[in-house]
Amino acid sequence: MNLEVKIVEVGPRDGLQNETRSLSLADKERLVAGLVDAGLTEIEAGSFVSPKAVPQMADSGPLLERLPRPAGVRYRALVPNRRGMEAALAAKVDEVAIFASASETFSQRNINCSIAESFARFAPIMEMAGAEGLPVRGYLSCAFGCPYEGAVDIRAVASVTAMLLEAGCYEVAVSDTIGIGTPGDVRRMLADLLTDVPAAKIALHLHDTRGQALANVLAGLDAGVTVFDSSVGGLGGCPYAPGATGNLATEELVFMLEGLGVRTGIDIHKLAVAGEGISRALGRRTSSKVAAAMRAA
Ligand code: HMG
Numbered sequence: 552m553n554l555e556v557k558i559v560e561v562g563p564r565d566g567l568q569n570e571t572r573s574l575s576l577a578d579k580e581r582l583v584a585g586l587v588d589a590g591l592t593e594i595e596a597g598s599f600v601s602p603k604a605v606p607q608m609a610d611s612g613p614l615l616e617r618l619p620r621p622a623g624v625r626y627r628a629l630v631p632n633r634r635g636m637e638a639a640l641a642a643k644v645d646e647v648a649i650f651a652s653a654s655e656t657f658s659q660r661n662i663n664c665s666i667a668e669s670f671a672r673f674a675p676i677m678e679m680a681g682a683e684g685l686p687v688r689g690y691l692s693c694a695f696g697c698p699y700e701g702a703v704d705i706r707a708v709a710s711v712t713a714m715l716l717e718a719g720c721y722e723v724a725v726s727d728t729i730g731i732g733t734p735g736d737v738r739r740m741l742a743d744l745l746t747d748v749p750a751a752k753i754a755l756h757l758h759d760t761r762g763q764a765l766a767n768v769l770a771g772l773d774a775g776v777t778v779f780d781s782s783v784g785g786l787g788g789c790p791y792a793p794g795a796t797g798n799l800a801t802e803e804l805v806f807m808l809e810g811l812g813v814r815t816g817i818d819i820h821k822l823a824v825a826g827e828g829i830s831r832a833l834g835r836r837t838s839s840k841v842a843a844a845m846r847a848a
């Protein structure tokens with residue numbers, strides 16, 4: 552398949568934000584170094600949110616300060632408001648992401664404000680990013696379902712996606728927060744969304760709660776999407792999405808893409824080692840089937 556696919560590694564952020572076992576800075580640094588060594592270039596390394604809300608991300612500033620900065624590697628971070636943006640700029644991130652929701656209840660639970668209010672908070676972020684020439688990505692949570700409201704109207708997905716793009720995001724990561732979408736849902740959603748938005752502006756951020764993520768990537772590829780988020784070892788979850796498990800494992804994504812003939816530039820052995828390392832630090836086995844099979848081989 553003659554296709555360029557971008558993998559956004561969200562393990563150090565989405566993967567670790569929900570963990571109860573706290574990790575040392577050295578553990579996190581080792582994880583990111585392992586990911587870089589494996590060939591990942593787009594890495595979401597942290598999050599500048601309230602440390603009371605998400606204590607696991609409280610050391611994002613010190614972590615970013617310690618990380619190596621090899622050419623071609625870009626570190627990203629989540630920012631919810633002006634204060635987060637100031638901290639992200641001080642940490643010299645290469646890119647930030649704002650995060651909105653297609654569900655009002657999730658917006659309230661996650662960031663303590665309505666969808667409309669969240670955009671008022673994003674406005675100064677967009678201004679500051681513009682002044683610094685920093686790209687801003689937008690996340691759209693609950694695109695396939697909400698842990699509080701259940702089904703989410705496809706029109707809400709289209710309208711909040713449009714709001715993120717109009718605000719100045721270069722791309723919207725349409726997110727299956729609770730891992731409930733099937734390839735049929737992805738097909739229908741993208742058929743709707745891509746009538747107004749070019750595929751180049753859409754990424755898929757898929758949690759793998761029900762084992763649909765890889766099939767959903769394939770449905771996304773069929774529709775023309777070429778940017779996918781994943782998390783080494785299948786780590787991940789959101790503290791405000793009860794029951795949601797990890798993201799699609801990066802090992803699974805790389806294995807499938809390479810099988811399709813897409814060159815990822817990622818050394819899957821080194822990737823699996825990074826996944827094993829962080830899983831060990833967390834006191835558990837990797838959730839990646841590919842990594843487990845490689846260990847057994
Ligand atoms: P708020 O209560 O509306 O805001 O929280 P506030 O301005 O009143 O601040 C409350 C407290 O937080 C204050 O501290 C502020 O100083 C502090 P206190 O006076 O109580 O001691 N504060 C901050 N501290 C550090 N950095 C900041 C910051 N802002 C305020 N930037 C807020 C609003 C968004 C801050 C809060 O609700 C929050 O931090 N929520 C965490 C949200 C979060 O990180 N969720 C997980 C990530 S999203 C996700 O996982 C989904 C995604 O993966 C896609 C998908 O799968 O769907 C992206």
Ligand code: MG
Pocket residue numbers: 565726728756758788789
């Ligand atoms: Mg997520």
